[in-house]
Amino acid sequence: MRILYIITRSDVIGGASVHLLDLAVGVQEAGHEVIIVVGGHGVFIDQAKARGLTCISALHLVRPLNLVSDFRFYLEFRRIVLAWKPDIIHAHSSKAGIVGRLVAKALSVPCVFTAHGWAFTEGVSTYRRILYLWIERVVANFANKIITVSDYDRSLALRSCVGDADLIVTIHNGMPSAKDTFSATRSFDVTRLIMVARFDAPKDHAFLVRALASLVCNDWTMEFVGSGPTMPSVKRLVAELNLEDKIVFSGACSDVSRRLSESDVFCLISNWEGLPLTVLEAMRAGLPVIASCVGGVPEAVTQQQSGILVDKDDLEGLVTALNALIGSRDLRSKMGNVGKSRFFNDFTFELMLQRTIDVYFDVIKV
Template sequence: MRILYVITRSDVIGGASVHLLDLAVGVQDAGHEVLIVVGGNGVFVDKARERGLTCISARHLVRPLNAINDFRFYLELRRIVLAWKPDLIHAHSSKAGIVGRLVAKMMSVPCVFTAHGWAFTEGVSSFRRILYRWIEKTVANLTSKIITVSDYDRSLALRLGVGDADLIVTIHNGMPSVKEPCFVAEASNVTRLIMVARFDAPKDHLFLVRALASLANSDWTMEFVGGGPTMPQVKRLVAELNLQDKIFFPGPCSDVSERLSKADIFCLISNWEGLPLTVLEAMRSGLPVIASRVGGVPEAVTQHETGILVDKHDHEGLVSALGTLIGSRDLCSRMGMMGKSRFFSDFTFDLMLQRTLNVYSDVTKV
C-alpha cells in the first residue's frame, strides 16, 4: 500500500508531529510505502529524514487561513498525488486536513483524517470555534474515516454534528517502548517536578507557576522542558515571584526520557488538549501525573490512582494536588507504578499501529 501523509507545520515538533513520525516509521516497517508532505522546511523535515522517511516540503502549506496560499497548496498537493499515485491519503492537523480531503475527493483517493484535538474544542476562542466547526462539518463527509485520539473528541464531534458515528473512530495515542535510562536516584528530600511542553497555546505554564509559588517554602524544584513564544513571559513571572532558584528552563531537549527518569512528578497544565503524548511518556517512565481535566487526559490518568486531575483554572485544587504529592515518596511511587502498568496495557505504540492499519485496510478494502 502507498500512503501519503500530510501535516501542516515543520517549524515545531509537537504532539501531532511526534505521532506522525512514529506512525510513518511503523507503517513503513510493516512493508508499506510512505511519503510525507509538510509545510515548510523546518526541523520536522530533518527528523523525518533521520528516521529514513521520504519527506516533501510544500511551499504553500502554511498554518494561517489564506485563500491564495491555500489554493496554491491545493494545486501543489494535487500535482504530488498525480505523480505519486497513493492508495490512501492520511491527513493530520486542521489545515492539512482540510486541503488534503478536498484533493482526495477530487482525485478519488480514500482519505483518513486524524484530529489531534479539534480546533473547535472547549477553551478555544469563540470565533475560532464557530469558524472551524463550520469548516469541519463541511469537509467531514469528504473523509473515508475520521480518527480521534480520545473518546472526548469523538463525543464532541458527534454532539456538534461533525460527522456521524460510523465515520468517526477513536484510536488512543500510543508511544513506542524505550530502553529505560540507567539512573540511580540520589537520596534527597527535594521533590523534582517536570513539565514537558511547548510554551504556547494551549499550555498554561503561568498558572502552574502561580500555584507553585503558594508552596514556595516546600522542598521542590520544577523543570520546564521546551521552548516557544510564551517562555519570556513565564520567566518574568518566575523572577517576580523570586523562584529562580527553584524553577529551571533547559529549553528544548533531546534527552527527555532521561530527564523524566530523574523526576518524581510530571505536570501538564493546559486549557485544552487532545490526548497529550507527554502524559503517556510520563506514565511509561513510572511518574505520577498532575494534569488539567481537559480533553482526553482523564482517559489516560485515573484520578487518585495514577495521578491527580485538576479542573481548569482551579488554583486551590492545583495547589492541593501539588501539596499532596510533594514530599510523598511512597504515594508518588505507588501512583507511578500504576500509571506504568496502565501505559503498557492500553497505550503502547503497537496497539495504536495495528488499529490504524485496520482502518487503512477498511477504507481501501485491501
C-alpha cells in the same frame, strides 16, 4: 500499500508531529511505502530524514488561514498526489486535514483524517471555534474515516454534528517503548517536578508557576522542558515571584526520557488537549501525573490512582495536588506504578499502529 501522510508545520515538533513520525516509521517497517508532505523547511523534516522517511516540503502550506496560499497549496498538493499515486492519504492537523480531504475527494483517493484535538474544542477562542466548526462540518464526510485520539474528541464531534458514529473511530495515542533505559536517580530530599511542553497555546505554564508560588513547602524544584513564544513572559513571572532558584528552563531537549527518569512528578497544565503524548511518556517512566482535567487526559490518567486531575482554572486545587505529591514519597511511588502498568496495558505504540493499519485496509476495501 502506498500511504501519503500530510501535516501542516515543519517548524515545530509537537504531539501531532511526534505521533506522525512514529506512525510513519512503524508503517514503513511493516512493509508499506510511505511519503510525508509538510509545510516549509524545519526541524520536522530533519527528524523525518534521520529516521529514514521521505519528505516533500510544500511551498504554500502555511498555518494561518489565507485564501490565496490555501488555494495554491490545493493545486500543489493535487499535483503531488497525481504524481505519487497513493493508495490512501492520511492527513494530520487542521489545515492539512482540510486541504488533504478536499484533494482526496476531488481525485477519489481514499482518505483518513486524524484529529489531534479539534480546533473547535472548549478553550479555543470563540471566533476560531465557530469558524473551524463550520469548516469541519462541511469537509467531515470527504474522509472515509476520521480517527480521534480520545473518546472525548469523538463525543465532541458527534455532539457538534461533525460526521456520524460510523465515520469516527477512537484510536488512543501510543508511545514506543523507551529505547534507552535509565536507572532512576530520584532524590528523597527534594521533590523534582517536570513539565515537558511547548511554550504556546494550549499549555498554561504561567498558571502552574502561580500555583508553585503558593506552596507552603520549599523542598521542591521545577524543570520546564520546551521552548516557544510564551517562554519570555513565563520567565518574567518567575523572576517577579522570586522563584528563580526553584524553577529551571531547560529549553527544547533531545534527552527527555533521561530527564523524566530523574524526576519525581510530571505536570501538564493546559486549557485544552487531545490526548497528550507527554502524559503517556511520563506514565511509561513511572511518574505520577498532575494534569488539567481537559480533553482526553482523564482517559489516560485515572483520578487518585495514577495521578491527580485538576479542573481548569482551579488554582487552589492545583496547589493541593502539588502539596499532596510533594509531601508523600509513598503516594508518588504508588501512583507511578499504577500509571506505568496502565501504559503497558493500553497505550503502547504497537496497539496504536495495528489499529491504524486496520483502518487503512478497511478504508481501501470500501
